[in-house]
Each structure stands twice: as C-alpha cells, then as structure tokens.
Amino acid sequence: MTRIKDIITHLESIAPLSYQESYDNSGLLVGSQNDPVNGILITLDVTEDVVEEAINLKSNLIIAHHPIIFKGLKSITGKNYVERTVLKAIQNNIAIYAIHTNLDNIINGVNHKIASLIGLQNLEILLPKGDTLIKLVTYSPKKSADKVKQGLFEAGAGNIGNYSECAFTSEGTGQFTPNDKANPTIGSNNKAEKVDEVRIEVIVPKHDSRKVIQKLNAVHPYEEVAYYILPISNANQEVGSGMIGELEEEISTLDFLKQVKSIMKVGCVRHTKSIKDKIKKVAVCGGSGSFLLSQAKRQGADVFITADFKYHEFFDAEDNIVIADIGHYESEQFTKELIHELLSEKFTTFALNLSNTVTNPISYL
Known part of the structure; x- marks a missing residue:
C-alpha cells in the first residue's frame, strides 16, 4: 500500500525541501502523511475548483507547484479563497502537497522543462546556489578503504556534475589507544596501536549528510569512526535559479519570440526592443525572474524569458538583452507534466491525473 509519505519521500529525494527559497512554503500543507493514496491530482495552483475536481476523480492527494498557504493562517473560516480551499480539502479528507522553488532550483526541474521545450542545448544553471555542499573527511584501515568509499558513494557522496564516485585519498599512519x-x-x-590508514575526502550534498554518515558508521570496521565535516562555499552547479543555454542555430529575435509564443501557449509576449539581427544564447526562469536579469546579462544571454517584470524594470535591459515576459502561469504551466513524469517513473498502482482546471487568474482580449 502506497502512503502519502512514500510520495513525499520520492519527490523530496529529487527536490529536497532544503533547496527551497527562504520565503517559500513547500511540503505537506494539508492532511496526514500516513494516509494511503487513492489517486493524485497534479496542478499548478490549488483552488476550490481544483479541490472539487479531486473529489470527482476520487483523488485524495493534490500535488501543486504553488503553495496554497504562503502566509500563516490565523483562522480557517472561509473568508477568502485560501481559507475556503483549505477548508474544503480538510472536509473531504484531501491532502495538499506543494513542490515549489525546490523544484525550480534543481537542474532537471521547472527551468529545464522550459528550456527543453523551446529547444535550448548545453544547459547550465543560471545562478548556482552556495551553501548546499559539505566535505566529509574520514579515515579507514588501508584494507577497508575501498569498502568504505563504496558505501559513501552508495549513500550519495562523491557526485560532481557529470562525474560520480569522486574522492581524494592519501595514505598515512593512524594512532589510538x-x-x-x-x-x-x-x-x-590499554595498548597504543599504529595502523596504516587512508584519509578519504568526498563532497556530500548537505541534505544527504545524515544518510551518508549513517552509511559510514555501518560500513566502517572501527567501533568508533573518526570523521569531520567541513562547510564549503563552492557554488553547486546542479542547484540554483534559472537556466541558460543555446539554440541549435541562430535565429532572428522576432522569429524566436513567435516560436516561444506558440510553444508556450502564450496570449501575449511583452518584450523590449530587438537589438540584434540574430540571437542564440537564451536564459529562462519560470515565474518571477526579474532578480536574475543582471546574471543573464553577465552570462551573455541575448534573450531572457521569464515573467512578472514591472514597467520600470524593462528599462534595465539597457539595450544589452531582450527581456521577454510571457506571463507567470504560461511560463510554469508545463510543470504539471514534469511532476507527472517524476511520479510515473515509480508509482503505477493508482491514477495520476493532470488537472483540467485552468487556474490562470489572468485573461487576454
């Protein structure tokens, strides 16, 4: 029997909650993680209509990109749409889980989905995050070093970009009594002992540190395992905001924007003036991405596709880049398919439904 906590464990192994931004509220917002899963409804936003759709589909778990609860609720009396939505979910025993900026910030997340749709290649995180990695240093008898390293690798240590099982080792003499x-x-x-040992150093994602240390203690031959952890300031190239890549071939700015409008099903593209005959390098950020404009310019992007730019922020393009605002909902609407892909790889015993409710609060004439 699959329980809600099994879904959560799987999703958070891919997009850990520690990767969400400080202002965010991802995670299980309504319901018990111990409830069995009868069906899942996947949506961008949670509204009363989405909860009604879940009721009709007999889905008792809604997975949304945007959290329905962003600020603390002091009461749940139904005085606004947030309270009415939460109240309706509780009354019908429907759990709500949000996977927001933690899904934005992984290398194969929301921005990768957008970049792939519009045909970008050679993708990289636009603004990598720091403070997500640690270095683990431990010591093993020489004859056990390979076993210890393998255990660390199996627990998630030693991954750097496209390389796995990365470690540095050096030999020395350990002493203990x-x-x-x-x-x-x-x-x-009560007798001093000297042992030929190997010093092992590996990089570990901070959120995996407990699991890696548990594995270290399990595979290490010593009764007391010596290790220490060092925080490192290296930016994690697989975690962060936005994404940048290149088109296969150069294309005119307006032709590219027309393609984006069609692919992303956009009612309107607000953009700054075209400054080049041909463009190739493109940065993207699903949702509100104006904070990444300076980074997109530093990385040499010809076009920056995102949403929620304010009027005066368009001037910040300064004829160095084309800002293309395609709308918040439009930029993230394919996140539903992404979540479906992540779940369907592992869970097949219950229905995974994509919501048919259009939650975009904006209409275009």
Whole structure:
C-alpha cells in the first residue's frame, strides 16, 4: 500500500525541501502523511475548483507547484479563497502537497522543462546556489578503504556534475589507544596501536549528510569512526535559479519570440526592443525572474524569458538583452507534466491525473 509519505519521500529525494527559497512554503500543507493514496491530482495552483475536481476523480492527494498557504493562517473560516480551499480539502479528507522553488532550483526541474521545450542545448544553471555542499573527511584501515568509499558513494557522496564516485585519498599512519571499555577491531585494550590508514575526502550534498554518515558508521570496521565535516562555499552547479543555454542555430529575435509564443501557449509576449539581427544564447526562469536579469546579462544571454517584470524594470535591459515576459502561469504551466513524469517513473498502482482546471487568474482580449 502506497502512503502519502512514500510520495513525499520520492519527490523530496529529487527536490529536497532544503533547496527551497527562504520565503517559500513547500511540503505537506494539508492532511496526514500516513494516509494511503487513492489517486493524485497534479496542478499548478490549488483552488476550490481544483479541490472539487479531486473529489470527482476520487483523488485524495493534490500535488501543486504553488503553495496554497504562503502566509500563516490565523483562522480557517472561509473568508477568502485560501481559507475556503483549505477548508474544503480538510472536509473531504484531501491532502495538499506543494513542490515549489525546490523544484525550480534543481537542474532537471521547472527551468529545464522550459528550456527543453523551446529547444535550448548545453544547459547550465543560471545562478548556482552556495551553501548546499559539505566535505566529509574520514579515515579507514588501508584494507577497508575501498569498502568504505563504496558505501559513501552508495549513500550519495562523491557526485560532481557529470562525474560520480569522486574522492581524494592519501595514505598515512593512524594512532589510538583503546581503554578498558573499548572493543577494538585492531589492537588491544590499554595498548597504543599504529595502523596504516587512508584519509578519504568526498563532497556530500548537505541534505544527504545524515544518510551518508549513517552509511559510514555501518560500513566502517572501527567501533568508533573518526570523521569531520567541513562547510564549503563552492557554488553547486546542479542547484540554483534559472537556466541558460543555446539554440541549435541562430535565429532572428522576432522569429524566436513567435516560436516561444506558440510553444508556450502564450496570449501575449511583452518584450523590449530587438537589438540584434540574430540571437542564440537564451536564459529562462519560470515565474518571477526579474532578480536574475543582471546574471543573464553577465552570462551573455541575448534573450531572457521569464515573467512578472514591472514597467520600470524593462528599462534595465539597457539595450544589452531582450527581456521577454510571457506571463507567470504560461511560463510554469508545463510543470504539471514534469511532476507527472517524476511520479510515473515509480508509482503505477493508482491514477495520476493532470488537472483540467485552468487556474490562470489572468485573461487576454
């Protein structure tokens, strides 16, 4: 029997909650993680109509990109759409889970989906995050070093970009004296011992540190395992905001924007003036991405596709880049398909439904 916590564990192994922005509220917002899953409805936003759709489909879990609860609720009396939506979900025993900026910030997340749709290649995170990695250093008897390293790799350590099982090792001499209460693997109580050891250093995603240390203790031969953790300031090239890549061939700016309008099903593209005959390098950010404009310019993007630019912010293009605002909903609407892909790879015993409710609050004439 699949429970809601199984869905959560899977999604958060891909997009850990630690990757969400400080202002965000991703995670399980309504319901019990111990409830069995009867069906899932996937949506961009949660509204009363979406909850009604879940009721009709007999889906007791809604997975949304945008959290219905962003600010603290002091009451749930139905005085606004947020409270009415939450109240309706609770009354019908429907859980609500949000996977927002943590899904935005992974390398194969929301921005990768947009970039792939519009045909970008050679993709990289536009603004990589710092403070998401640590370095683990430990010591092993020489004959056990390979087993210890393999255990660390299996737990998620040692991945750097397109490379796995990355580690640095150096040999030296370890020394210790077990006391009366010790049960040493090597040596005798109350007698100093020297052992040929290997120092092992690996990079670990911070959110995996507990799992990696548990694995280290499980595979290491010593009763007491010596290790230490170092915070590192390296930017994590697989976690961060936005994405940048290149088109296969150069294309005129207006032709490209027309393609984007068609592919992304956009009612209107607000953009700054075309400054080049041909463009090739494009940056994207689903949702509100104006904070990435300076980074897109530094990276040499010809066009920056995002949403929610304010009037005066368009002037910041300064004839160095084309800003293309395609709308918040439009930029993220294919996130539903992304979530469906992530779930369908693992879960097949219940219905995974894409919501047919259009939650875009904006209409175009």
